[in-house]
Amino acid sequence: MNKIEELYNNLGKIEDLPAFPAIAFEVIKLTRDPDTTSRNLEDVIKKDPNLVSQILKMANSSLYGLSREITSLNHAINLLGFVQVENIVMISVILSSVRKLPLHKKFNRDKFLEHSFGCGVTAKIISNILNLNFSSAEFSGGVIHDIGKVLLDLYAPECLDLILENAYNKGISFIESEMELYGVNHSMLGAKLLSIWGLPEEIIDIAENHHSPLNAHNKLLVSAVHVADLLTYSEGIGFGGNYAKFTLEEDDGWQFLIQEANLKEEFDLAYFTFKLYEEIDNAKQLYFEES
Known part of the structure; x- marks a missing residue:
């Protein structure tokens, strides 16, 4: 083991x-x-x-x-x-x-928080644009989706270093590197922690399946957070150890969102980017003003 x-x-x-x-x-x-x-x-x-x-x-x-x-x-x-x-x-x-928390020196706390917060805000933007009603679960789940990485940093920092190094060297995602090296990932750890905390099932579902939204109980909700996670990476908001390249249009979570929201093929993805920066700037003034 x-x-x-x-x-x-x-x-x-x-x-x-x-x-x-x-x-x-x-x-x-x-x-x-x-x-x-x-x-x-x-x-x-x-x-x-x-x-x-x-x-x-x-x-x-x-x-x-x-x-x-x-x-x-x-x-x-x-x-x-x-x-x-x-x-x-x-x-x-x-x-x-x-x-x-007494985090490891190689774990960039500010970048992690920026990514987590950005994911929550982006998930909310997606929800608003697509007229989806998740009762704030997409925001809360987006913020907390990567909490398992904090556990890695607290209790297995040397493993975290190897995961990041392997992901960088091979140009793969953080979760791919985890599974390749250890067979257990931050999504599993995060979901177990949230279960111990007694948080709502929908939040646990997001933490556990944000990299595999079609396996989730609430596929639409988790797909929104999954896509928000990808967009946050692509726009350089924070950092979570992901070095993999992706095409949003080919992503399963994005395709599921398009299907469920009845989006037209000419849907303007650039609008997401515009709203993303606009809302992130507004939100940072409120939440990061004193950080």
Whole structure:
């Protein structure tokens, strides 16, 4: 048994395994409960000053163009809506948690976060353009899809170095390099971690199948994140160790999206690129302003 297999098999027994913040998990459960009120969310969120700050910052951003300042958390929650509140909480806890971890010196934390965040935003853009309704799962799942790489960096940094070196030397993807060397990959590790955390099944589905969307339970949702992952790489947003070349038009996930969304053949892929940069720039002002 190699070290990555050992890590996967014993993941639940690791004493210092990162924990998903309880407050974020509670917010996710509340936002998906039809009986939840804004007061219920306020009671939970106000326990974390950082989340309160992020939500008020979003509510007072130029995206909403209000003439007066929003100072009430409850008002901000009602203005933004539960979906956007969940998005803010998810990205805030991921950014905060990853930055606090003692990551390996060869693991570029900022580039990893930039890629993860870019994938979430791009998945949201795809969802909006294609009029798909995923109730924010595409954003949350996009942000967290590569969390298994953090586990590699924490518990098997020497293996991570070999995976990256092999991928670079052979011009292959990170996951191809993992499977070639160890037979276990970051998608498997990430899905197991999210299961231990007790996150929603749709988020686990994204982590487990974002490289093989046609194997997913929700093929459309995971295909959107899969394509977002590819577009984020192609536009140079962050870095996750992928050196493989690809043609989007020939990708199975992209073809599935086209089929399910009834896209025309003359669909303008350049529009995705335009919206990608526009929305990334807007979002960075909100989420990375103080990073």
